[in-house]
Amino acid sequence: MIVYILCFVLFLVGLYGVITRRNLVKIVISLSIMEFSIFIFLALIGYIDGGIAPIITGQDINPTYVDPLPQAMVLTAIVIGLATTAMLMAIAIRLYRKYGTFDIREIKNLKG
Amino acid sequence: MEVTLSILLGFMIIGAIFALHAKDLLSAVIAAGIVGYSLVICFLLLKAPDLAIVQVVVETITLIIMVAVVLDSTREELKVKIDTQQIFNISLAFIFMLALIFFFVQATDMLNPFGQHSLRMASAYVGETAAKTGSANLVTGVLFDFRGYDTLGEATILFTAAIGVLTILRIKGKK
Amino acid sequence: MSLIVKKVAQLITGFIFLYGIYIIVHGHLTPGGGFAGGAIVAGAYILQTLAFGRDTLLLKKKETNTSLSESISILIALMLAGAGFFIGTKVFFNNYLPTGKIGDLVSAGTIPLYNIFIGIEVAAALLTIFLALLIYKEEIEE
Known part of the structure; x- marks a missing residue:
């Protein structure tokens, strides 16, 4: 049970960063930390004690495989995470070029 | 472990x-x-x-x-200097955290201890993937056959992200 | 970059590229698949570009090519999925080719084909994002 709680703490750290940080780069980092905690949580749910990786080799007799479904879902989520991070970074660098700062509050005041 | x-x-x-x-x-x-x-x-x-x-x-x-x-x-x-807005943000973050902790405690009652079987679909996926798709790697079998829509949506998102980055970062227009 | 970086990049890039192709083609037998292999192939190109490429015109030409191959490969993957409508039972994403024996290189029906095209798509998309950032940086400095 302790692993689930630590996983949840990691998610909370990311949430705290998203709400309280003012630097755009740090907000992106916090978002990716939240993503990581979700990945590890899904992988933990799929784990079975004494299980082996879900690949059929034909050498094991009566094998127990870990659950392949959460792994397949996390596999797509990782690549989507890369796509969103790259897009957010592109937006951040464009905003920096326009306003000269990463501070979201200053960018909000400068609008118009 | x-x-x-x-x-x-x-x-x-x-x-x-x-x-x-x-x-x-x-x-x-x-x-x-x-x-x-x-x-x-x-x-x-x-x-x-x-x-x-x-x-x-x-x-x-x-x-x-x-x-x-x-x-x-x-x-x-x-x-960053600590001002009223920052204090408001931090307190807001802690309120969100408390709400999430409440829901987490509720949800952990349903969760099996670590290492036990948690999902009911697992046996069906493990038992039938190899026979139905002929793929030795069960994850690939699930990914490209049973959950093909997921993969297609993922590829579409990647495509859209590439187009979006190209659009955002272009300074001079293409002729 | 310095001479050492260029030489090492020259020696290593080919092996990384081959490893990526191996991961893509054996995706239904060993760990890996289209996503992992595509990212590795993109990594090989990124290493090459970081070590050598500084020519904006060449980068722009490369970017046009990657953007085009990305679009074409996702279109082919969509058409492979749509072909399930016309062959066998009429289901989208139907596995209509014979599955063969488990463990052979040519087996598992359409899964290796999807692996290959998704691999090309992922590699081209990641490379497009990277090249767009690089071209932006070059244009700012002008």
């Missing part, structure tokens, strides 16, 4: 906290890399080699992109 994972997760939490409080943006990005690469070892321990391979490559490319952006703009962290 559980002890090793707990130590790795604690390491990840320390890395995440350091990434949020670093004075230099470059060290913040590299501290985020600590979290990502520890995740690779966690995946290997959890018997998910597919995820480990994808995560180690993706983390490297993410780090390259982030370091390129940080080096191109500025490395200095903002000097």
